[in-house]
Amino acid sequence: MARFLPVRKASAIVLLAALLTCFSDVNRQEKAGESVSYPPLWDNVPDSLDGFVIRNKTVINPWNYLDRMGMYKMLLNVTAKYMNHFGPSNTGNVLWGLPLQHGWQFKTGRLADPSDMSSCGQQTGDSLCISTTSWWSCMNYYLATIPFLGAVEAGFFDEWPFEIEILPPEDHKDDFCYNTADCHILIPDTMAKWTTFFQFLKKTKEFSQNKLSPTIPAEEDNVWQYMWTAHVSSIKAALQKFSERLTYISTPEAQFGISWGNAVDFIAATHFPTNFNQTNIFQVYLPQRMLLATDKAPSILDLSKEENWALVALDILYEGNKMTAGRLLNFWKRSMCSEKGREEGRHLLENAVSNPDLILPGIQKIILEFIKNHNCVPTDA
Ligand SMILES: *[C@@H]1O[C@H](CO)[C@@H](O)[C@H](O)[C@H]1NC(C)=O
Ligand SMILES: *[C@@H]1O[C@H](CO)[C@@H](O)[C@H](O)[C@H]1NC(C)=O
Ligand SMILES: *[C@@H]1O[C@H](CO)[C@@H](O)[C@H](O)[C@H]1NC(C)=O
Numbered sequence: 001m002a003r004f005l006p007v008r009k010a011s012a013i014v015l016l017a018a019l020l021t022c023f024s025d026v027n028r029q030e031k032a033g034e035s036v037s038y039p040p041l042w043d044n045v046p047d048s049l050d051g052f053v054i055r056n057k058t059v060i061n062p063w064n065y066l067d068r069m070g071m072y073k074m075l076l077n078v079t080a081k082y083m084n085h086f087g088p089s090n091t092g093n094v095l096w097g098l099p100l101q102h103g104w105q106f107k108t109g110r111l112a113d114p115s116d117m118s119s120c121g122q123q124t125g126d127s128l129c130i131s132t133t134s135w136w137s138c139m140n141y142y143l144a145t146i147p148f149l150g151a152v153e154a155g156f157f158d159e160w161p162f163e164i165e166i167l168p169p170e171d172h173k174d175d176f177c178y179n180t181a182d183c184h185i186l187i188p189d190t191m192a193k194w195t196t197f198f199q200f201l202k203k204t205k206e207f208s209q210n211k212l213s214p215t216i217p218a219e220e221d222n223v224w225q226y227m228w229t230a231h232v233s234s235i236k237a238a239l240q241k242f243s244e245r246l247t248y249i250s251t252p253e254a255q256f257g258i259s260w261g262n263a264v265d266f267i268a269a270t271h272f273p274t275n276f277n278q279t280n281i282f283q284v285y286l287p288q289r290m291l292l293a294t295d296k297a298p299s300i301l302d303l304s305k306e307e308n309w310a311l312v313a314l315d316i317l318y319e320g321n322k323m324t325a326g327r328l329l330n331f332w333k334r335s336m337c338s339e340k341g342r343e344e345g346r347h348l349l350e351n352a353v354s355n356p357d358l359i360l361p362g363i364q365k366i367i368l369e370f371i372k373n374h375n376c377v378p379t380d381a
Contacts, residue, residue, distance in 0.1 A: 037280060039069060039103025047073040049160050058160070061167040062145045063137075065106055065128040071148040072099035078156045082201050086220060087275060094227045097274030098143055100283060108289055110136040114248040132172045135245035135257055141176055142190065142238040143231065146183060150194030150230070153180045154202055175241060190237045193230035200226045221271055221339065228268040229379070235261050252291040256311060259318035260286075265329055266317065269336040269378070270345035285310035330378065332366075337376035341369035 039045075045066050052058050052070065061067045075095050086092025105111050111130045112121025119125020121134070130137045145166060151157065152164060166178040177183035183191040204219060239261055246254040272278070287307045291300075297311035321328040335341045348362040 039099050040107050041066065041069070042073075042103075045073045046070040047077050049074065049157065049162075049164070052164075053162070056162060058162045058164045059167060060148075060164065062141060063130045063132065063167070063169045065111065065130055068130060068140075068144050069099060069102060071144055072102065075148060075151055075156075078151065079198075079201060082204060083223070086273075087277075091276040092273075093275060094223055094273070095147075096276040097279045098147070100276070100279040102140055102144065104283055104286060105136045105140060108287070110134060110290060111140075114290075132169045132175075133245060133248055135242055135249060135254070138175065138242040138245055139235070139238045139257075139261075142187070142234040142241075145176070145178075146187065146190055146234060147194045147197075147230070149177075149180050149183055150191065150196075151198045153195045154198035156198060156202075187237045190230070190233040193226075193233045197226040197230045218339075221342075224271040224273060228271055232265060232268045235264055250291055250293040250295070252293065252295045252297075255318075256287065256291055256314065259314040262318045262321060263314050266332055267349070269329075269333045270342050270349060271336075272346055272349060287311065331370060333378035334373050334376055335366045335370040337373040337378055338369060341366065341373060344369060 046052060047070070049058050052060050052067070060071065062071070072095065076090060076093050076099070079093060079095060080090045083090065083093045086094070109121070111134050113119075113129075113131035113133050114135075115133055116122075117133075118131070120129035120131040121127065132138065149166075157164065168176065168178055177186040177191075180191070180195075201223060204223065239258075246257065249257070267274075274282075285306050287300075287303055287310075289303075291311075297303075297315070298305075298308035300308055300311075303311075317328075332345070336345050344362060344365045348359065348366065351358040351362055
């Protein structure tokens with residue numbers, strides 16, 4: 001069975017090692033800012049449809065930060081009982097990654113109008129406004145409104161007596177959809193995957209409060225898989241749809257956005273648990289402001305060492321995957337085909353944060369899984 005790895009695969013692995021070494025450098029630094037926190041203005045965000053009623057109509061405006069975040073808060077609320085088992089006080093909910101990312105986008109000014117033609121999202125203007133010209137806010141629409149409508153379709157809000165209306169933005173109306181029927185036409189694959197995720201959740205028995213076991217039990221792993229499959233599909237669809245929005249932001253910021261989208265494929269393949277705690281831990285490595293045309297990682301002075309290195313690492317991963325025409329991702333995905341492989345993948349990502357000495361042995365284990373999984377045809381997550 002032992003064979004030499006072809007050169008291309010070997011080079012992909014070297015790139016991966018380089019990437020992880022970058023991360024390990026990061027983590028030798030003092031781990032400041034590891035505090036966990038809720039998204040900005042969390043306490044002002046409505047957690048049920050009652051908060052959206054205007055004269056007997058239920059109206060959600062996804063172009064307002066509180067409203068869009070409200071969709072997340074409601075999703076966390078209505079799915080909580082299916083995920084008791086994943087962690088206390090809903091901290092294990094598989095959806096936490098989405099609102100926390102959105103909070104980071106808001107906090108760092110990424111939802112504002114980048115053209116400065118309007119005051120949408122500007123601190124001095126309509127600070128809660130989410131701009132339709134922002135690449136990040138358009139990308140996020142497919143990760144917010146679409147999941148919400150998926151939950152509506154799966155029956156999570158069936159007891160609500162009123163019709164739920166999603167407001168369109170003032171411009172670019174055709175880039176988005178506002179109800180389940182239209183979303184099935186605009187982005188059928190993505191819409192179907194989010195609905196499937198929520199339907200699956202409904203079918204699972206309501207997990208009882210239990211101890212967290214170190215390996216993810218099959219049932220929980222399925223929930224993560226459905227979520228990541230839908231998540232990856234949203235990003236794929238949105239990347240195609242909104243590439244022209246990248247022209248409004250600086251080249252380094254656009255490059256970061258693209259490479260971040262690429263990294264999500266790798267994270268997804270491990271079924272990584274982006275719950276409340278984990279997402280907070282990882283998110284401190286993302287740049288806390290938008291990148292300027294003159295920014296060049298790893299020497300951006302006003303960003304932390306960690307943020308600088310994370311940018312470099314994301315870039316290496318993106319370039320490495322591009323250079324190998326996607327073979328790096330394929331290598332990774334095949335290694336993640338088995339639960340054992342995904343476990344090693346998650347360990348690798350986690351050890352990259354806390355235990356760099358385990359990185360090389362980790363990569364060896366992943367190569368072993370790659371070889372063992374030779375019959376596997378990887379899926380989307
Ligand atoms: C709202 O609905 C309630 C009962 O469904 C009704 O009594 C009331 O008149 C309605 N109000 C408006 C403004 O339509
Ligand atoms: C969901 O929201 C309702 C209404 O605000 C609240 O009473 C309830 O405690 C929330 N449930 C969870 C699990 O957070
Ligand atoms: C998140 O962290 C809190 C505080 O340390 C802990 O009690 C909780 O179990 C953690 N949740 C998960 C899902 O690991």
